[in-house]
Amino acid sequence: MNWRAPERLVITEDECSVFFVEEKGRRSKVYDFTKLRVSTGIQRWLxxxxxxxxxxxxxxxxxxxxASLWGGVQILAGHLGKVIPPVHQPADITAAHIKESLLAVPLAPRRPT
Incomplete structure:
Protein backbone atom coordinates (compact mmCIF):
# COMPACT_ATOMS: atom_id res chain seq x y z
CA MET A 1 0.00 0.00 0.00
CA ASN A 2 1.11 3.55 -0.66
CA TRP A 3 -0.70 5.24 2.21
CA ARG A 4 0.26 8.80 2.96
CA ALA A 5 -0.80 10.94 5.86
CA PRO A 6 -3.15 13.75 4.82
CA GLU A 7 -1.63 17.17 4.37
CA ARG A 8 -1.99 19.18 7.56
CA LEU A 9 -1.59 22.61 5.97
CA VAL A 10 -3.46 23.24 2.73
CA ILE A 11 -2.99 26.57 1.01
CA THR A 12 -4.33 26.95 -2.52
CA GLU A 13 -6.05 29.68 -4.47
CA ASP A 14 -9.41 28.72 -2.90
CA GLU A 15 -8.47 26.98 0.33
CA CYS A 16 -6.52 27.80 3.46
CA SER A 17 -6.91 25.21 6.20
CA VAL A 18 -5.14 23.17 8.84
CA PHE A 19 -6.02 19.56 9.59
CA PHE A 20 -5.49 18.63 13.25
CA VAL A 21 -5.49 15.06 14.56
CA GLU A 22 -5.28 14.22 18.23
CA GLU A 23 -2.15 12.39 19.33
CA LYS A 24 -3.99 9.08 19.64
CA GLY A 25 -5.85 9.67 16.37
CA ARG A 26 -9.33 9.42 17.84
CA ARG A 27 -10.59 12.87 16.91
CA SER A 28 -9.73 15.34 14.20
CA LYS A 29 -10.85 18.71 12.93
CA VAL A 30 -10.24 20.95 9.95
CA TYR A 31 -9.73 24.62 10.80
CA ASP A 32 -10.81 26.82 7.89
CA PHE A 33 -8.87 30.08 7.78
CA THR A 34 -10.83 31.43 4.78
CA LYS A 35 -13.68 32.19 7.20
CA LEU A 36 -11.55 34.77 8.99
CA ARG A 37 -12.36 38.31 7.86
CA VAL A 38 -8.79 39.33 7.12
CA SER A 39 -6.71 39.51 3.94
CA THR A 40 -5.52 36.35 2.22
CA GLY A 41 -1.96 37.17 3.28
CA ILE A 42 -2.96 37.33 6.94
CA GLN A 43 -5.07 34.15 6.61
CA ARG A 44 -2.09 32.25 5.21
CA TRP A 45 0.26 33.57 7.86
CA LEU A 46 -2.16 32.60 10.64
CA ALA A 67 -9.63 24.66 19.87
CA SER A 68 -8.28 27.00 22.52
CA LEU A 69 -5.52 28.16 20.16
CA TRP A 70 -8.13 28.55 17.40
CA GLY A 71 -10.07 30.85 19.71
CA GLY A 72 -6.99 33.03 20.05
CA VAL A 73 -6.57 33.09 16.27
CA GLN A 74 -10.19 34.18 15.88
CA ILE A 75 -9.77 36.98 18.43
CA LEU A 76 -6.63 38.29 16.73
CA ALA A 77 -8.17 38.03 13.25
CA GLY A 78 -11.35 39.73 14.43
CA HIS A 79 -9.35 42.64 15.75
CA LEU A 80 -7.09 42.87 12.69
CA GLY A 81 -10.13 42.87 10.44
CA LYS A 82 -11.37 46.10 12.06
CA VAL A 83 -8.23 48.21 12.47
CA ILE A 84 -7.72 51.44 10.57
CA PRO A 85 -5.60 51.68 8.58
CA PRO A 86 -6.20 48.07 7.52
CA VAL A 87 -3.45 45.49 7.74
CA HIS A 88 -2.94 43.43 4.59
CA GLN A 89 0.29 41.52 5.26
CA PRO A 90 1.90 40.05 8.36
CA ALA A 91 4.60 42.74 8.16
CA ASP A 92 1.86 45.35 8.75
CA ILE A 93 1.03 43.89 12.18
CA THR A 94 2.53 45.80 15.08
CA ALA A 95 2.96 45.05 18.76
CA ALA A 96 0.15 47.55 19.39
CA HIS A 97 -2.22 45.44 17.24
CA ILE A 98 -1.42 42.36 19.32
CA LYS A 99 -1.78 44.24 22.61
CA GLU A 100 -5.11 45.79 21.55
CA SER A 101 -6.49 42.39 20.52
CA LEU A 102 -5.53 40.93 23.91
CA LEU A 103 -7.06 43.85 25.80
CA ALA A 104 -10.33 43.36 23.89
CA VAL A 105 -10.79 39.90 25.45
CA PRO A 106 -13.13 40.00 28.43
CA LEU A 107 -11.76 38.40 31.57
CA ALA A 108 -13.64 35.41 32.88
CA PRO A 109 -15.13 35.84 36.34
CA ARG A 110 -12.97 34.27 39.00
CA ARG A 111 -14.15 32.28 41.96
CA PRO A 112 -12.79 33.29 45.34
CA THR A 113 -10.19 30.81 46.57
Missing part, protein backbone atom coordinates in the same frame (compact mmCIF):
# COMPACT_ATOMS: atom_id res chain seq x y z
CA UNK A 47 -2.66 29.14 9.10
CA UNK A 48 1.10 28.53 8.86
CA UNK A 49 1.58 29.68 12.46
CA UNK A 50 -1.32 27.52 13.67
CA UNK A 51 0.03 24.49 11.79
CA UNK A 52 3.43 24.90 13.48
CA UNK A 53 1.83 25.43 16.90
CA UNK A 54 -0.33 22.29 16.58
CA UNK A 55 2.12 20.03 14.75
CA UNK A 56 3.23 16.56 15.82
CA UNK A 57 6.26 17.87 17.72
CA UNK A 58 4.28 20.57 19.56
CA UNK A 59 2.78 20.22 23.02
CA UNK A 60 -0.75 20.40 21.59
CA UNK A 61 -2.01 16.83 21.75
CA UNK A 62 -5.77 17.21 22.30
CA UNK A 63 -8.49 18.78 20.21
CA UNK A 64 -9.52 20.94 23.19
CA UNK A 65 -6.06 22.53 23.25
CA UNK A 66 -6.17 23.12 19.48
Missing amino acids: AQSFARATGPTSGVKRITAA
